[in-house]
Amino acid sequence: MGNLGPYQDITTLAKSLGGVDKLIKSIEYDAVKKSAPVLLGVGALIGVGAKPIFDAGKRGWAKYKGSGAAAAEAKDQLKAVVEESMTSNDSDGDSSGVRQER
Numbered sequence: 001m002g003n004l005g006p007y008q009d010i011t012t013l014a015k016s017l018g019g020v021d022k023l024i025k026s027i028e029y030d031a032v033k034k035s036a037p038v039l040l041g042v043g044a045l046i047g048v049g050a051k052p053i054f055d056a057g058k059r060g061w062a063k064y065k066g067s068g069a070a071a072a073e074a075k076d077q078l079k080a081v082v083e084e085s086m087t088s089n090d091s092d093g094d095s096s097g098v099r100q101e102r
Contacts, residue, residue: 004011014023 010023014020017023017026
């Protein structure tokens, strides 16, 4: 070690690798190499965790679509009952459209 301490160690290493850019790329490569197994594990956990969430979303969407169809059917039934009530009131001679209790 020279009189510059760690700075001299870094500059000597950079010189031996062919320059500062190559030293930085070497450091980056080693960092990625060390973290890649962790990234792979995290990706697998996310994939495993995402499947139940995706399935729940699919079930929720199917339920939502089913309730929309049920609502449309109920609306049609209500419309038919109201129309039937209106026509039966008209045939009774009551033109007000409101059914009267007898």
